[in-house]
Amino acid sequence: MIVGAGYALIAFGLFFTATGVYSVLKFQDFYSRAVITSKVDTVGFTTVLIGAMLVSGANFFTLKIALILVFELLTTPLSTHAIAHSAYAAGYKVRRSGDV
Amino acid sequence: MMSSVDNHPRPVSLDRILRLARVTVMFAIIWGIFSESFAPGQLILGAIVGLVTLFATDKYILKQDYVATYRFGFFRAIRYFFNLMIQIYLAGFSALYRIITGKLNVDVVEIHTELDDPFLISLLANSITLTPGTVTLATEGRKLLVIWINCSTRDPDEAGRIIKANFEDLLMRR
Incomplete structure (x- = not known):
């Protein structure tokens, strides 16, 4: 039962990631892409990791994944922030709806 | 800024020792997870490596007290x-x-x-x-x-x- 729920979560996480990849190709604006990529990282990856923890059960592997999850939550925003900040500092403008 | 943080030697207080002990226990548990064993020897080794890392970070990288700078309780973090x-x-x-x-x-x-x-x-x-x-x-x-x-x-x-x-x-x- 728990293993099944784990596999369902992994599938759900992969669905999130696939939507993210699709939308990175769909949207042309840089900032939209940056925001969407961060979503793929957090929601998709986190869900896959939680699913893997459920599938694995109570053992050291699960604890290691939990540590990876914490490190991921602490470090992922840094890369997103670095990319977005450098674009902003370089003068990239936000393309508002209605702009050509 | 944290007003309590400075580069002078700090008096050893009970509060500081308790906070240091908490961080050390956390390091020992993380070491145990990585080495896939919670045997006493592994936990003690983890605590020693953790403490050495903590003091080296304080002295050479952060140049101030780590435990005082990052005040964030364990239960609050959870x-x-x-x-x-x-x-x-x-x-x-x-x-x-x-x-x-x-x-x-x-x-x-x-x-x-x-x-x-x-x-x-x-x-x-x-x-x-x-x-x-x-x-x-x-x-x-x-x-x-x-x-x-x-x-x-x-x-x-x-x-x-x-x-x-x-x-x-x-x-x-x-």
Whole structure:
């Protein structure tokens, strides 16, 4: 039962990631892409990791994944922030709806 | 800034020893997880390596007291973690709907925070970036520039209320 729920979560996480990849190709604006990529990282990856923890059960592997999850939550925003900040500092403008 | 942090030798207080002990226990447990054994020898080795790393970080990298700089209780961290996960998934579904339907209104908004500790402001900025739909662009004192995928208002107070959710309240509680 728990293993099944784990596999369902992994599938759900992969669905999130696939939507993210699709939308990175769909949207042309840089900032939209940056925001969407961060979503793929957090929601998709986190869900896959939680699913893997459920599938694995109570053992050291699960604890290691939990540590990876914490490190991921602490470090992922840094890369997103670095990319977005450098674009902003370089003068990239936000393309508002209605702009050509 | 933390007023208690300076480069002078600090008096050894019970409070400091307790906080150091807590961090050491955490290091020992993490070492145990990595070495896949909670045998006493492994835990002691983990505590020693953790303490050496902590003192080396204090002396050569951070150049101040780590334990005093990053004051964040263990239980507070756990509560914050679960709250963060709930917010990430709530915002995740909303962002997913917007991406599929293509209803994006991306804009940069400026919000203000009541926090004054740089570490807590970094945590808030980190949480905002983790929440799907918002990415922190820059911080300047108590001002945060945020890219917002669903910009409904440019008013700093109103936008701040929506973007910060309950992160700020949780961070302000000591």
